[in-house]
Amino acid sequence: MTKHPTLAAAYAAFVCDLDGVVYRGPAPVDHAAEALTAAGGPIQYATNNASRPPEDVAEHLRELGIDAGPDDVATSSQAGAAALRESLGTGASVLAVGGPGVALALAEAGLHVLHPGEYRDVAGVLQGYGLDVTVAMLGEAAYAVQRGARWVATNPDLTLPTDRGIAPGNGSLVAAVRTACGRGPDEVVGKPFAALYILCAHRLKQEPKDILAIGDRLDTDIEGAVAAGMDSLLVLTGVSTAEQAAAADPHSRATYLAPDLRSLHEDLPRPSRDGEDWVCGDDRGRIVGGAWAGSAEGTLAQGLTNRLHAAYEAQDAGRIDGAGAARIVAGLLADD
Numbered sequence: 001m002t003k004h005p006t007l008a009a010a011y012a013a014f015v016c017d018l019d020g021v022v023y024r025g026p027a028p029v030d031h032a033a034e035a036l037t038a039a040g041g042p043i044q045y046a047t048n049n050a051s052r053p054p055e056d057v058a059e060h061l062r063e064l065g066i067d068a069g070p071d072d073v074a075t076s077s078q079a080g081a082a083a084l085r086e087s088l089g090t091g092a093s094v095l096a097v098g099g100p101g102v103a104l105a106l107a108e109a110g111l112h113v114l115h116p117g118e119y120r121d122v123a124g125v126l127q128g129y130g131l132d133v134t135v136a137m138l139g140e141a142a143y144a145v146q147r148g149a150r151w152v153a154t155n156p157d158l159t160l161p162t163d164r165g166i167a168p169g170n171g172s173l174v175a176a177v178r179t180a181c182g183r184g185p186d187e188v189v190g191k192p193f194a195a196l197y198i199l200c201a202h203r204l205k206q207e208p209k210d211i212l213a214i215g216d217r218l219d220t221d222i223e224g225a226v227a228a229g230m231d232s233l234l235v236l237t238g239v240s241t242a243e244q245a246a247a248a249d250p251h252s253r254a255t256y257l258a259p260d261l262r263s264l265h266e267d268l269p270r271p272s273r274d275g276e277d278w279v280c281g282d283d284r285g286r287i288v289g290g291a292w293a294g295s296a297e298g299t300l301a302q303g304l305t306n307r308l309h310a311a312y313e314a315q316d317a318g319r320i321d322g323a324g325a326a327r328i329v330a331g332l333l334a335d336d
């Protein structure tokens with residue numbers, strides 16, 4: 001039997017989302033820690049959550065059995081601080097609006113973090129989520145922006161799911177400042193924008209094309225990967241479904257689709273065309289009359305990934321719509 005290379009072996013490094021991929025709240029996602037530990041390349045754990053310092057995230061990962069330190073965690077606060085240093089220069093005075101992770105990232109990037117009472121000559125504002133953000137702080141941010149300060153937001157997430165319900169997320173607090181200023185941020189760095197992933201690529205010392213981005217959400221993780229020029233793996237352990245993946249617009253299309261992270265260690269090649277058929281490992285087939293016609297020899301991940309690419313192509317050619325694409329992958333999950 002031919003020994004195939006694994007999905008993990010096809011990439012030099014990885015960028016991995018956390019919630020819905022590695023853990024769900026405090027609980028681990030099955031198989032994630034073992035699969036990531038065995039991945040073989042360096043991993044950056046990239047989170048839109050701006051409030052937690054990297055060491056807190058790394059400690060959570062170690063509790064789950066993943067050998068990670070603060071340097072293995074990239075936050076949207078760090079991406080925001082890097083963006084402000086790039087445009088304003090080292091030592092510029094910046095207002096930190098958000099949790100402790102925001103001020104820490106600014107200080108570590110060599111920027112001067114302004115404290116209450118010194119809010120004059122504000123060159124920049126970094127706005128991220130924080131439980132202790134007050135209306136007074138949002139007012140200071142708005143005043144600074146109106147006086148010409150450069151405004152960077154860590155992430156645009158409007159809502160934040162918690163164990164008690166849905167809370168307003170950073171995007172909602174950004175909207176409050178936007179309403180006061182009559183304009184939006186100069187830059188947003190978190191997923192689905194590219195800056196956080198590009199920061200990870202710099203740290204990994206790899207080109208984006210040689211990095212696999214792993215996530216559970218099409219509208220953040222996968223869209224960000226496309227924006228950054230990275231291939232991506234959508235795992236079905238979090239928010240987005242296989243049906244949504246198949247129906248996705250080109251700007252949020254995953255390269256691979258798998259039930260969970262064990263697929264990193266499977267033979268899961270990028271699907272290719274062989275005549276009219278699509279082929280992914282042992283899976284082979286095509287869309288005929290809106291339905292899948294093919295073998296069922298492959299693994300579930302091979303079947304899902306193969307149908308995904310066939311569905312993308314058929315949608316682009318106008319042969320099926322999003323609902324039809326969803327049915328193509330739903331058929332496989334129903335059979336399984």
Ligand SMILES: [Mg+2]
Binds near residue numbers: 021216238
């Ligand atoms: Mg997630």
